[in-house]
Structure formats: C-alpha cells, structure tokens
Amino acid sequence: MPPERVITDDAPRTDNPYSQGVVAGDTLYVSGYGPVDPETGEEVDGDIEEQTDRVLDNIAAVVSEAGGDGLDDAVKLTVYVADLDDYERVNEAYGARFDEVPPARVCVEVARLPGDVRVEMDAIAYLG
Numbered sequence: 001m002p003p004e005r006v007i008t009d010d011a012p013r014t015d016n017p018y019s020q021g022v023v024a025g026d027t028l029y030v031s032g033y034g035p036v037d038p039e040t041g042e043e044v045d046g047d048i049e050e051q052t053d054r055v056l057d058n059i060a061a062v063v064s065e066a067g068g069d070g071l072d073d074a075v076k077l078t079v080y081v082a083d084l085d086d087y088e089r090v091n092e093a094y095g096a097r098f099d100e101v102p103p104a105r106v107c108v109e110v111a112r113l114p115g116d117v118r119v120e121m122d123a124i125a126y127l128g
Helices: 047-066 084-095
Strands: 004-008 021-024 028-033 075-082 104-109 119-126
Touching: 021 047, 028 047, 047 075, 047 084, 047 119, 075 084, 084 104
Parallel strands: 075 104
Antiparallel strands: 004 021, 021 028, 028 119, 075 119
C-alpha cells in the first residue's frame, strides 16, 4: 500500500511542499507544527504553556484525521524550542497531555524556528 497524505482543516495548512501528515502502513508521520491557530493562520498569543498546548492540539488533529485517537497514539515526538530556558514550562504543559504511556521524546534548542515561534513539534503515531 503506497503512502497516503493526511489533510485536515483542524490543523494549520500550508502552501509549502510538504504534507500535514503521511500514513505509511500503520505509522503516521506528522509534520512539524508551531503554535498556529488553524482558523486564523496566526500564532496564538499567550505564554509558552498555551503555545505548547496549541502545538499539541495541531498534532492531535492530524492524528485524528488519519483515524487515530489523537495524542494517545503518539509514540515519538521531537520538541524544538527557541530558548532552552523554556524547557521546564514546556515540559509541564506537555506532561499534562499524556497519561500512562507518554511517547518517547527528544527536546532540542534551535537557533530559529519558522515564523520565529518559540516552540515546534513533530510526531510519529502508531495507528495499528
């Protein structure tokens, strides 16, 4: 079965040459998302915790569109932060979204993110 593109209006869309997500077999690969409101296309106002929540909402929307159970199906996330001083606050907001089996994760500080946002994440989810 060839890879399948995932498209949803519940996560930010882009004119750039990439998919919101791609399903290959039982695995979903979710593109990187910043704290952008899918309805307005604008970065959400608020602190880093609110921005982290918006990022996770965007990822959950793509997983749900692919037939998954939102963040519950996430098995791996990569967190990119513009300032590692935000790590504890991002971690607190992130941790509140996962129950018994949080996904594997990497968190790295980067020099700059698209749109100059403070946090971005990508994900891998298991849909089996």
